[in-house]
Amino acid sequence: MEKGIFSVTQINEYLKMLFDGDRLLSNVFVRGEISNYKPYSSGHVYFTLKDPTGQLKAVMFRTYAAKLKFRPMDGMRVIAHGRVSVYEANGQYQLYADELVPDGIGSLALQYEQMRQKLAEEGLFDEERKRPLPPMPMRIGVITSPSGAAVHDIINVLSRRFSAAQMILFPAQVQGAEAPEQLIAGLEFFQVTGLVDVIILGRGGGSAEDLWAFNDERLARAVAACTVPVISAVGHESDFTICDFVADRRAPTPSAAAELAVPETGELLRSLRSCASRMQNLMEQKIARETRSLNQLAQARIFTNPERLLDGFRMKLTEGEAALERGMTRALEQKRHLLLQSSGKLEALNPLSVLSRGYAAVSRNGEVVLGAGGLSKGNLLDIRFADGEVCARVEMRKEEKNHGKENDVL
Numbered sequence: 417m418e419k420g421i422f423s424v425t426q427i428n429e430y431l432k433m434l435f436d437g438d439r440l441l442s443n444v445f446v447r448g449e450i451s452n453y454k455p456y457s458s459g460h461v462y463f464t465l466k467d468p469t470g471q472l473k474a475v476m477f478r479t480y481a482a483k484l485k486f487r488p489m490d491g492m493r494v495i496a497h498g499r500v501s502v503y504e505a506n507g508q509y510q511l512y513a514d515e516l517v518p519d520g521i522g523s524l525a526l527q528y529e530q531m532r533q534k535l536a537e538e539g540l541f542d543e544e545r546k547r548p549l550p551p552m553p554m555r556i557g558v559i560t561s562p563s564g565a566a567v568h569d570i571i572n573v574l575s576r577r578f579s580a581a582q583m584i585l586f587p588a589q590v591q592g593a594e595a596p597e598q599l600i601a602g603l604e605f606f607q608v609t610g611l612v613d614v615i616i617l618g619r620g621g622g623s624a625e626d627l628w629a630f631n632d633e634r635l636a637r638a639v640a641a642c643t644v645p646v647i648s649a650v651g652h653e654s655d656f657t658i659c660d661f662v663a664d665r666r667a668p669t670p671s672a673a674a675e676l677a678v679p680e681t682g683e684l685l686r687s688l689r690s691c692a693s694r695m696q697n698l699m700e701q702k703i704a705r706e707t708r709s710l711n712q713l714a715q716a717r718i719f720t721n722p723e724r725l726l727d728g729f730r731m732k733l734t735e736g737e738a739a740l741e742r743g744m745t746r747a748l749e750q751k752r753h754l755l756l757q758s759s760g761k762l763e764a765l766n767p768l769s770v771l772s773r774g775y776a777a778v779s780r781n782g783e784v785v786l787g788a789g790g791l792s793k794g795n796l797l798d799i800r801f802a803d804g805e806v807c808a809r810v811e812m813r814k815e816e817k818n819h820g821k822e823n824d825v826l
């Protein structure tokens with residue numbers, strides 16, 4: 417290397433060493449307006465801080481960006497903490513931020529508003545997804561501090577309004593870093609066990625910081641996803657938390673939550689008496705209507721002269737008898753005609769009819785003799801006439817010859 421000549425890398429490394437060795441630049445707060453804010457999939461975010469006369473490149477790595485309690489955006493005024501150093505690859509100096517807070521508005525207020533907008537856009541505040549409260553719950557789940565005034569207020573209201581209801585307390589911290597986890601655990605306990613019909617989630621009044629646990633995003637999503645109806649009762653009437661928006665009902669105070677949760681016994685009894693009276697009136701009206709209908713039916717001709725019901729059946733029976741008689745007559749005539757025809761045919765075939773005309777039937781040994789050729793002298797014959805039967809012996813057989821002459825054959 418020639419004397420007095422440096423490489424670009426050497427210059428950048430030297431500048432980095434100077435920046436890193438400067439006590440002021442290694443621990444600096446910078447106020448400015450965010451522009452060109454770009455979050456990357458790696459979790460790192462890059463942006464520029466500017467004021468009316470200058471600008472400063474800045475980067476916040478994933479480790480620190482994940483801890484932000486709000487969403488930075490272009491145009492937002494912030495105060496950034498970190499160190500200013502040089503990136504050797506391009507010789508660009510920039511702020512390596514490790515903390516970022518809003519300037520001019522409280523960090524908690526900004527975080528609250530951004531969380532409210534985010535969950536509202538997701539539909540978690542929509543009335544359509546909220547469940548109705550049970551009209552007469554017998555077991556009330558309460559998630560709050562066991563030592564706070566809220567639990568005592570709830571107990572007093574429940575015992576006064578509806579002493580039949582049973583309160584089940586899930587003790588939990590209601591402020592501090594550990595409070596959201598314990599409140600979520602209470603929701604999960606009541607949801608899994610199915611012990612209660614409705615849940616009251618809340619605490620008494622306090623500062624915004626005291627109530628901040630009820631603005632936790634994880635808790636808000638747990639309230640929205642809970643299968644048991646949830647009443648949010650946090651702080652006083654003027655206090656609003658994210659849980660108030662996602663809960664099925666919001667009560668201004670824990671005492672008001674207890675009043676929402678259960679009916680008032682006296683009012684319930686009055687309602688029951690009113691229902692009983694209406695039922696009795698409706699029943700009496702129905703009995704009167706049915707009685708009138710019954711009387712009208714009793715006066716109907718069908719009941720006053722029931723024999724008239726038989727008139728139609730008598731006519732049908734008479735018509736049926738006549739039709740049956742006509743049918744039987746026709747059938748007998750047809751059968752009689754067929755019988756006469758058959759009798760004539762049988763009479764024509766009757767051998768006795770032939771015998772009455774002077775003919776005879778000859779048989780030998782029970783067999784009919786059809787001709788003289790099969791007979792011999794001495795054969796015994798049975799001869800049947802129309803008026804009787806005789807037995808004869810063959811003495812001589814005569815055979816017929818030409819010209820009517822006969823020869824005796826022995």
